[in-house]
Amino acid sequence: MTADFFPEERAEMPPKMPFVAALAAAAARDHAPFYAPGHKRGQGSLAHWRDLVGPGALRLDLPELPELDNLFAPTGPLLAAQRLAAQAFGAEETYFLANGTTCGLEAAILATCGPGDRVLIPRNAHRSILSALVLSGAQPIYLAPLDDPVWDLAYGLAPKQVATALAQWDRVRAVVVVSPTYQGVCADVAAIVAIAHAQQIPVIVDEAHGPHFGVHPDLPPSAIAAGADIVVQSTHKVLSALSQASMLHCQGDLVDRDRLRQALQLTQSTSPNALLLASLDAARYQYVTEGRDRWAEVMALAHTVRSRLGALSPWAVLTPAAVQAAGAPSLDLTRLTVDVSALGITGFTADEYLNEVWGVTAELPTLRQLTFILSVGNTAADGDRLVHAFQQLIAAAPTLDAAPPVPRSPAPIAPIREPPCSPRDAFFAMPRSRDWAAAIGHISADSLCPYPPGIPVILPGEVITKAAIAYLQAIQHAGGTITGSADPQGQTVRVVEL
Ligand SMILES: Cc1ncc(COP(=O)(O)O)c(C=O)c1O
Structure with a gap:
């Protein structure tokens, strides 16, 4: 060259x-x-x-x-780029992340919780929170998120749950909130912040799926605007940064910034990819210069696709009214979740058909649903193609594999609880491998997790229940993938010998 x-x-x-x-x-x-x-x-x-x-x-x-500056001690263009990002997203400080939201959430927990400290966590949190628990030695108190039995979905935490748990447990050093969920369903972050801040407890928000929220008034409010102390966003998932490029925003004085910076050094490479970092700078620039207009177009596209799909009707499209009926305050309308169970097929089967026959590729297939991300990268032609493919799916459904009966996921909806063994102790115990069925009643050393969406059904330190194993087997049978087993076939789980 x-x-x-x-x-x-x-x-x-x-x-x-x-x-x-x-x-x-x-x-x-x-x-x-x-x-x-x-x-x-x-x-x-x-x-x-x-x-x-x-x-x-x-x-x-x-x-x-x-x-080109240094990610862990920036003084030049990287510092300037991070300061501009803080301004754009309304934070006091912003850190660029070259290892995804995963490393930011790990650092957030390491910065706030030490071994034995308690942290409130929604049971449907992403597996990166689990990694943070293993790394920090913090003890989780799992809270049940809002449950939508109609859609078989778990949403965000209700503020009341947080208040109840804070009254029940001492030594709570942080509250973790996931908002929005993969499906775009938001929690009332401002109300949770008010409850936690009354006890000087910081709130960490996993906003992996909401980096665009501040760009347009018709989108849900951003977690930084709602007063959260640390907010981690996957800039790469929704805005235009490259895969793995995320941002951590912070504000207030409840989090020790020196410890946060140290923690970010523990969870990131010492060779951050410059293209990733530059893509964050570019995504931020696009956000402030053309973001509002571009996202108005995305919302218009989402509106058109939603109404055209809704008119076809043998399925349901997740709406604000549906999530509000389950107690969640708002839904990001640029997330499109379609329940195909009325067609007698699984979301996995629908996904395969739409992808292989019509080249329409969803973000997240689950047992009953498909979730699509709409962003500034989508065109009107993409929307037409999606609607057309769904039209064809109606005719094709009777020829596709019928959905087997599947129970509801038991994991997220269990009541508030502290697991019998911390994830860190379970991880470092001398575990024994057992077949799934033989492991029932034992404490798991592994996390068993349908992927996507990466929300574990069994976590290290939890007792393995019959319902959890039945659910995992049903997912496998229906064509889903379970990650986390030590064996490649995914039939065993390591249990803790206490
Ligand atoms: C809710 C949630 N949090 C965190 C993550 C991790 O984000 P990243 O892929 O940027 O590390 C994901 C990834 O899918 C996620 O869905």
Whole structure:
């Protein structure tokens, strides 16, 4: 590759993207690279790989050169980019994350909870929270989220649940809230913050699916606006950053910022990918400059698709009225969840048909439903294609595999409880492997988790119940995948020998 492949003029980026501009300038600079990564700006890459990725992208894959700042001690363009992001998202401070929301949630728990401290957690939290419990040694108090028996879905925490748990348990060092859920259902974050702050307890919000909330007044309120102390967003899931690029926002004085920064160093690579970090800077710039108009278009597209699908009717589309009936305050209308059970097929079967026959690919198939993410990357043609594919599904459904009967997931709806063994003790115990059925009544050392959505049915430290095993077997039988077993076939679970 010649030096002029990346011409000087490409270094002239809009000044309001400090890290993008610094990266472009570094990529354009003529020099002999004696540093990692070994492909040296693409010059040493396999030709096929270079053609596939594009030489421009490889040229931008640079390490933490002096002019590119340092993620753990930023003083230059990265610090400037993070400050602009804090401004854009309404936070006091923002940290760029190169290891997804996963590392941000782990750091948030490590920054607030030590071994033996209690933390309130909705039982339908993502598995990254479990990792945080193993890493920190904190003891979870699992709270049942709002339950929607009509949709067979678990939503966010009700403020009342948080108040009850705080009255019952001492040594609670943080409250974790998931808002929105995968399906876009929000919790009343402001009310939960008011309850927790009355006892000086910080609130950590997993806003992986809501980084766009602050961009338009018709979207639900963002968790930072609702007063949460730490908010972690998957900028890559909904806004336009590259996969794995997330942001952690914080405000207030309930969280020790020095400890938070230390924790972020524990959970991230010392070689953060510059393309990921630059994509956060670009996504933030797009958010502030054209975000409002672009998201108005996304909401208009979502409205059209929702009403056209609703008119076809052999299924139900999740609506604000449905989630409000179950007690949740709001729904992000750009998340589209369609229940196909009235067609006599599973969400997995519908997903396979829509994907393989019509090239319409959902984010999340579950037993009964399919969830689609709409964002600024979608076009009106995508919407037409989705509606057309669903029209065809009505005719095809009788020829597809019929849905087997499946029980409800028992995990999220159990009452408030402290598991008999902490996830950390269970993880480090000397476990024994048993077949699922033989493990009933024992304490699990593993997390067994249908993926997606990555919400464990059994967590380390919990007693394995008959209902949980029946549910996991039904999911496998219906074509779903269970992750977390030590054996590749997913038939065994390791149990703690106490
Ligand atoms: C609710 C929730 N929280 C956290 C995560 C982890 O996010 P990331 O993939 O950015 O690490 C996910 C990922 O799917 C998620 O759905």
